[in-house]
Amino acid sequence: MLREIDIEAVVDRLPGVNDFVNECLEGMDCSPKALMQVELAVEEIFMNIASYAYKPNTGRAVVRVETADAPPSVTITFIDRGVPYDPLAKRDPDTTLSADEREIGGLGIFMVKKTMDDMTYEYKDGQNILTIKKNL
Numbered sequence: 001m002l003r004e005i006d007i008e009a010v011v012d013r014l015p016g017v018n019d020f021v022n023e024c025l026e027g028m029d030c031s032p033k034a035l036m037q038v039e040l041a042v043e044e045i046f047m048n049i050a051s052y053a054y055k056p057n058t059g060r061a062v063v064r065v066e067t068a069d070a071p072p073s074v075t076i077t078f079i080d081r082g083v084p085y086d087p088l089a090k091r092d093p094d095t096t097l098s099a100d101e102r103e104i105g106g107l108g109i110f111m112v113k114k115t116m117d118d119m120t121y122e123y124k125d126g127q128n129i130l131t132i133k134k135n136l
Contacts, residue, residue, distance in 0.1 A: 001066070003024055004065065005017070006061075006062050007062075009053060009054060009082070017046050017063055018043070024065040024067060025067065028067055028074070030074075037116070042076060045112065048108070049078060049128075052082070053083060054080075060080070061078060064077040073136055076132050078128075078129075079127050079129050081126055081128075085128060088119065090109070115134075117133050117134055118132070
């Protein structure tokens, strides 16, 4: 099943994005752990778009959810026309360092990369396209 929403990319819209993704996952045999990981990934990515993609202005984001039954999985694609930014190009933070010693930023995307089964980015036709996949 493939569904998508086109929503204003502002922080206040995060609950609506979460509700949409959860509706798409209804009926899937999704463990609480996998569901929590998907929710955290969606929150991290949408908040990054809302906070940075269009600053100081605002813009829109498309959130596309595709579910599959065999094997059970969800693929979520985030599309925005904000400033080109590849979050996968940034070096992973050194988690062996203390919080005081680490550079600020990057930990959220690092957690998404570690909890999802696949994550890709491309900039195409003036759009940032970030896709995550989780096997359920």
